[in-house]
Amino acid sequence: MEYQVRLNDLHFKYPKGGFSLRIPDFRLKQNERLFIKGPSGSGKSTFLNLVSGVLKANSGEIFFRDENMSKKSSAQWDLVRGEYMGFIFQQFNLLPYFNALENVILSCEFSKKKKIRCLSSDVDMEARHFLKSLNLSEAQIHQKVSQLSVGQQQRVAAARALMGQPELIIADEPTSALDYDLRDQFISQLIKQCEISKTALLFVSHDPSISHHFDRVVDIRELVDRRSRARV
Amino acid sequence: MILLRIALRSILNRKLSSFLSLVSIALSVCLLLGIERIRYSTKQSFETTVSGVDLILGPRTGPLNLLLYSVFRIGDATNNFEQDTYKEILKSKSIDWSIPISLGDSHKGFKVIGTNQNYFDHYQYGQGRKLEFRAGQSFETIFEVVLGSRVARKLKYKIGDLITLSHGTGEVSFTHHDKFPFVVVGILKSTLTPVDDSLHVNLKAIEALHWDEEKQDRLRKGKIKGSDIDEANVTAAFLKLKSKMDIFNMQRDINNYEKEAIMAVIPGLTLRSLWKSLGVIEKSLIAISFLVLLVSLFSILISLLASLNERRREMAIIRSLGASKSSVFFLLIVESVSLCSMGILLGLGILQGALFTAKGFVESRIGLSISPFNFAENDIYFIILIFIGSVAAGIVPAWQAYKNSLADGLIVKT
Ligand SMILES: Nc1ncnc2c1ncn2[C@@H]1O[C@H](COP(=O)(O)OP(=O)(O)OP(=O)(O)O)[C@@H](O)[C@H]1O
Ligand SMILES: [Mg+2]
Numbered sequence: 202m203e204y205q206v207r208l209n210d211l212h213f214k215y216p217k218g219g220f221s222l223r224i225p226d227f228r229l230k231q232n233e234r235l236f237i238k239g240p241s242g243s244g245k246s247t248f249l250n251l252v253s254g255v256l257k258a259n260s261g262e263i264f265f266r267d268e269n270m271s272k273k274s275s276a277q278w279d280l281v282r283g284e285y286m287g288f289i290f291q292q293f294n295l296l297p298y299f300n301a302l303e304n305v306i307l308s309c310e311f312s313k314k315k316k317i318r319c320l321s322s323d324v325d326m327e328a329r330h331f332l333k334s335l336n337l338s339e340a341q342i343h344q345k346v347s348q349l350s351v352g353q354q355q356r357v358a359a360a361r362a363l364m365g366q367p368e369l370i371i372a373d374e375p376t377s378a379l380d381y382d383l384r385d386q387f388i389s390q391l392i393k394q395c396e397i398s399k400t401a402l403l404f405v406s407h408d409p410s411i412s413h414h415f416d417r418v419v420d421i422r423e424l425v426d427r428r429s430r431a432r433v
Numbered sequence: 434m435i436l437l438r439i440a441l442r443s444i445l446n447r448k449l450s451s452f453l454s455l456v457s458i459a460l461s462v463c464l465l466l467g468i469e470r471i472r473y474s475t476k477q478s479f480e481t482t483v484s485g486v487d488l489i490l491g492p493r494t495g496p497l498n499l500l501l502y503s504v505f506r507i508g509d510a511t512n513n514f515e516q517d518t519y520k521e522i523l524k525s526k527s528i529d530w531s532i533p534i535s536l537g538d539s540h541k542g543f544k545v546i547g548t549n550q551n552y553f554d555h556y557q558y559g560q561g562r563k564l565e566f567r568a569g570q571s572f573e574t575i576f577e578v579v580l581g582s583r584v585a586r587k588l589k590y591k592i593g594d595l596i597t598l599s600h601g602t603g604e605v606s607f608t609h610h611d612k613f614p615f616v617v618v619g620i621l622k623s624t625l626t627p628v629d630d631s632l633h634v635n636l637k638a639i640e641a642l643h644w645d646e647e648k649q650d651r652l653r654k655g656k657i658k659g660s661d662i663d664e665a666n667v668t669a670a671f672l673k674l675k676s677k678m679d680i681f682n683m684q685r686d687i688n689n690y691e692k693e694a695i696m697a698v699i700p701g702l703t704l705r706s707l708w709k710s711l712g713v714i715e716k717s718l719i720a721i722s723f724l725v726l727l728v729s730l731f732s733i734l735i736s737l738l739a740s741l742n743e744r745r746r747e748m749a750i751i752r753s754l755g756a757s758k759s760s761v762f763f764l765l766i767v768e769s770v771s772l773c774s775m776g777i778l779l780g781l782g783i784l785q786g787a788l789f790t791a792k793g794f795v796e797s798r799i800g801l802s803i804s805p806f807n808f809a810e811n812d813i814y815f816i817i818l819i820f821i822g823s824v825a826a827g828i829v830p831a832w833q834a835y836k837n838s839l840a841d842g843l844i845v846k847t
Contacts, residue, residue, distance in 0.1 A: 246844045255752070255842040276757055283755015288843060290753075293746045296439070298446035310435045311754040373844055 202267050205229045205369050205401040206252055211261035213251055222247055223426040224261070231368070234392060234402040236412045239421030245405045248421060249371050252403065253286060254278030266368065283312035287362030287400075289375040289391075294358035295346040301353075302328055302342045305361045315365025324364075331360035335390050352383045359391050363398060370395060372404045376411065388414050436760060439751065440767040443744075450736040451772060457729040458776025458819070463784045465722040465815050470788065472715050473809050478559070480704050482626045483671065485557035487680050489703075490522065490531075490687060491669040493694035500703045502536060503669035506544045506627045509537070513666035518693045522670075525686075527679040530555050532671040533664075535639045540598050543584045545632045547639030547665050553579070555673065558626045568592050569619035575638040575652075575659050579619035583629040590617050598632070598642060613642060613649055625796060639665035672697070726819060729776070730826040733769055737830035741837065746845045748838045762835045769827030770820070777819055 206229040214221035222244050229235055239245050250256040251263070254270065255278075262271045265281060273281075287308065288294075295304045305328040309316040319327040332342050335356040346354060355375055362370045372391075376384040392414050395402050404415065412418045444451045483504045491499040492514045501507045513535065523531055532555055535547035546552075553571040556564050569592045572579055578598075580590055590596065595614040615634060623629055640663055641652055651657050674680060680699060687697040748761045 250842040250844060253753075253843060279752075279755055279757040282753065286753075288753040290749075290844065294750065296442075296747055296750060298442040307435075308754050311751070311756055 202231055204264065204267060205231045205233065206403070207262075207264040207267075208252075209262040209264070211251065211258045211263060213247065213256060213258045215247075220244065220247070222251075224248070224424055225426050227424055229369075229401055229403060232399050232401055234395060234414075234416045235404065236415035236418040237403065237405045237421055237424075238407060238409055238412065238418065239405075240407060243421045244425065245407075245421050246373055248424070249373055249403065249405060253282055253288070253371055283308075284314040285368045287364070287367040287370040289355070289358045289362050289370065289372040291374040292351065292354075292378045294361070295354055297345075297347055299346070300343050301332065301337065301346055301349065301357045304346060304357055305332060305364055308361050308364045312365065315367070318366040319364070320366075328360065328364060331363050331394070332357065334394060335360050351378050352387065355379060355387060356390070359387070359394070363394050363400070366398050367400055369401045369403060372402065374406050374408075375404075376406065377408065381410075384408075384411055436756075436764050436767050437771070440764055440771055443747075444768055444772060447736070447740055450740070454729070454733045454736050454772050455776045455779060457732050458773055458823075459780035459783060461722065461726040461729040462777050462780025462816075462819060463787070464725050465719075465819075466781070466812050467784050467787070468718045468722050469809065469811050469815065470784075472718070473811070476708060478625060479708055480701070481559045482704070483556075483558060483700055485555070485561055485673065486671040486700050487674045487677065488672040488684055488687070488697040489669055489700055490519075490672055490695060490697050493696045496696070496698040496703050497707055499669060499696065499698055500700065500707060503534065503671075504627070504700065504704075506536070506546075506631060513537075513668050514693050514695050516664055516666055518690070518695060519667045519670060521692075522687065522690075522695075525683065527674050527676065527683055529673040529675045531673070532556055533636060533667040534669050534671075535636055535665045536668045538598050538639065538642060540584075540596060540632050541588060543581075543588075543630055543632055544627075545598050545634060545639075547634055547636040549636055549664075552633060556628070556671070558624050558628065562624070564624065564628065565622045567620045567622045569617070572618055572633070572635055575635045575641060575662065576615055577618040577634070578615040579621065579633040580617055581621055581629040581631045581633075582623040584632055585617075585620045590620075592617055592620065598634070613653075623796075636664040636667075637662040726822065730773075730822045733772055733823065734826040734829055737765060737769060737827065738833060741830055741834055744834070745837050745841055748834055749841055749843050749845045752838060753843045758835060758838060761838045762831045765831035765834050766824060766827040769830070770823045773819060773823030773826075777816055 206227070208224045208227040210226070211224045212221070213223075237245060237248070247256065251258060254263075254265075254273070254275070257275075258271070262269060264270065266285065270278065270281070295301070296307070299307065302325070306324050309319065309324045309327075316324060321327040321330060329342065337353060337356055337360070341349060341353060346357065349357065355378070358375070362372075370391075375391075376387055379387060388411050392402070394400075402415075409418075489499060489503050491503060492512050498508070502509070519533060522528075530551055532551045533548060534552070536544060538545040538547075550571060553564055567582060569579070578596065584590070594617045596617065597614050615638070621628065637659060641649060643665075644652070648657070652662075672683070674683060684697045684699065687695055748764075751760065751764070752758070
């Protein structure tokens with residue numbers, strides 16, 4: 202497997218509203234950590250929804266693990282998402298009625314593959330391992346997530362994304378709710394864990410100040426086709 | 434499985450609204466099944482107020498009327514028929530036994546029944562249960578009386594007490610038969626039928642009650658022998674035939690009897706048609722409880738629907754973990770069904786508890802026997818219906834959640 206994700210002349214248009222996106226060529230290498238920047242409304246979240254198969258392209262090809270996923274059903278995408286991907290969003294990543302530990306374990310309950318890939322003898326230990334390595338204390342692990350600070354919540358979300366050795370972590374502005382000091386700390390911890398488990402990272406943010414942590418930085422506007430952008 | 438866990442946690446998380454939905458479902462289950470149980474018990478005890486009787490014989494009147502005063506002892510018997518007629522009918526070979534009853538007298542508002550030993554030997558109620566004595570035994574002389582259980586309890590009578598009977602059935606009666614006291618010789622066990630509200634004396638005693646004082650005096654002094662007294666005219670009689678095959682023939686013969694206007698009704702059929710005529714109440718009670726159920730199901734629908742907006746992110750999270758779009762749909766259905774199931778269980782618990790506690794009270798006050806721990810067939814239908822209702826109540830919010838989740842993808846904008 203050469204590329205984790207490859208898009209080939211992908212075209213997408215929202216059925217309602219005029220926004221459309223054409224990506225002539227996009228490649229994310231295995232184990233690559235990519236920072237995608239771009240102003241608000243430029244289509245970054247749309248792009249992530251396309252890569253994770255939640256939105257269906259109108260035309261073009263999408264490869265995941267060198268497999269052509271363009272014609273795959275949404276049920277097949279659900280499986281791929283559960284088995285190979287982890288997600289971190291801007292805020293409120295956690296189910297409010299489970300504690301931190303339960304939230305992390307949740308990802309293994311939706312995917313058998315993730316459960317099998319856990320390195321520790323059981324999911325509970327694996328989850329504790331990730332929570333600990335993201336500097337969460339034993340007490341915080343058992344706390345209701347609504348009682349955790351936003352920074353702590355984001356680290357719980359990162360731990361969940363890391364569970365079960367996903368091949369790709371997709372993060373949509375996970376740091377924008379954090380203040381500056383916390384951002385750097387959060388990103389370095391996340392990247393360190395990704396390096397250990399050899400996970401590719403697709404990280405979207407409009408904040409260029411954190412881009413130095415990444416292997417590669419691209420602007421979404423460079424990704425999309427000039428001609429299509431001219432029409433927007 | 435994981436969906437069920439999420440659903441349960443989510444229900445627990447929305448404590449107040451879940452609790453209210455739960456209670457409303459529980460109450461409607463209580464109401465629906467409670468009414469059904471009471472209806473069932475009432476019908477059961479109603480239709481078996483008298484059992485083992487093939488025909489009821491009486492003066493020609495409406496069949497319901499005859500049934501009402503002979504079995505339920507409601508209303509005043511309009512008229513009697515002659516002893517001679519009764520004896521003539523009894524000559525028929527197809528009659529196994531007969532219980533004559535003579536009505537028209539009362540004691541402190543309770544009906545006095547003139548009858549004979551057959552009453553205690555053959556009268557049946559419920560599923561063929563015979564009358565039993567709680568104390569004493571049946572009357573032998575004309576000065577003895579046997580009390581129904583409620584009469585004894587209400588008036589605090591015991592064996593050996595002397596009581597007087599009055600003519601007419603009003604509470605306050607002017608012609609007290611003061612000179613003619615009866616001694617209590619027996620008290621029956623409770624039957625939860627009108628027997629409990631009756632006093633039983635010899636048919637001859639009824640006859641003697643209506644003599645003038647001078648004649649009664651002579652009777653008391655032993656100048657008139659009991660065996661010389663005629664039996665009073667009969668108001669009605671319960672007939673048991675040797676063979677069920679003869680019922681219709683016998684009925685026809687009685688209805689066509691020429692010397693006196695008498696008739697016979699088949700109690701089972703008449704009881705059932707009387708019950709049917711009371712059916713409007715029954716149906717409206719059931720209709721009301723269905724409306725309550727409908728409202729409870731709507732309360733679940735509304736509370737789920739109202740929670741959906743704040744739960745959009747929740748749905749996106751489980752989608753990002755690999756849950757399918759249909760899982761989002763089913764999550765809501767599972768929530769609705771879990772809430773309903775818990776409501777059903779809670780409702781059943783409350784109902785059984787209530788019936789169990791109220792059993793004694795209802796039996797002694799209303800005279801209705803309810804059996805808390807049996808599942809009637811209808812109960813199961815109702816529960817299945819509520820279950821289907823809960824799935825239906827989940828469909829609207831589930832569909833809405835499904836649509837939201839399609840529109841949101843993994844990234845919720847709110
Ligand atoms: N469901 C939708 N239907 C129609 N148009 C949409 C929908 N979602 C987003 N858009 C449009 O697509 C464009 C790109 O939106 P997107 O959310 O991808 O931007 P973004 O780069 O993630 O912005 P931000 O940095 O503010 O998150 C916007 O112009 C938006 O109006
Ligand atoms: Mg965005």
